[in-house]
Amino acid sequence: MAEAVRAGAGGITGLRRFLTEYGEAVEWDVARYWPGRSLLELYRGEMSWRELRVFLRYLPQDSATARAVRGASPEQEAWTLDRHLLAALIDAQRENTFAMVKLHGDPKKTSRLRPPDPIPRPGVEQxxxxxxxxxxxxxxxxxxxxxxxxxxxxxxx
Structure with a gap:
């Protein structure tokens, strides 16, 4: 996120360009993470460009601005690391259950069992x-x- 702010020309010109491209996301994040403040304060002179730069530099990875800069689809953004790990844990448990039933079950009854399909995830082929x-x-x-x-x-x- 901070790299995107620094990628353009520095100073106010770079921030203006950044706001031109990602202004709606920044406006959303100001309202969410900075209660009582508005992006309009910047243009009224009630917020300095430095305050905005510091705010943008330290936004969390799940902020609307960070998502807009990454340009990922909403489905990809919904799958955070902890969700991927949870899906992997559930897949492992289902495979373990399948193996236990297959190994300890009656061969006549378990012969038609098929391994479970993994939970669908973005970026992972089925x-x-x-x-x-x-x-x-x-x-x-x-x-x-x-x-x-x-x-x-x-x-x-």
Missing amino acids: RTKSNVIRFGGKHGSGARQLAGLFGRPAANQ
Whole structure:
């Protein structure tokens, strides 16, 4: 956040440019983090440019201004580090439960169980189809799957 303030020209010119681009977010943050103050005070002369610069430099990472500078989507911004860690913990617990049921359950009843899908997260690709190629049984010989994998027609087609 502070780097974005420093990236442009320094001083008042840089802050003016910053306010031109991110003014609404700054206005929101002033109202949220600085109760009783308004960004209009800057233009009335009741707030100095230095006060605004110090305020912007020390805004927290979850502030509207910091989110606007990062340019991330609202879905990505909702997934903070603690949410990612909590989802990973839940996924691990679900996988552990699946393994325990599979290992200690009746094989006739647990043979059709499939591992749980992980909780969807932004930036993490979902598992698609299984890469397992099945041979024999009701799934066929797997020749078509192998042929598709290697980009050739199956020999028996």
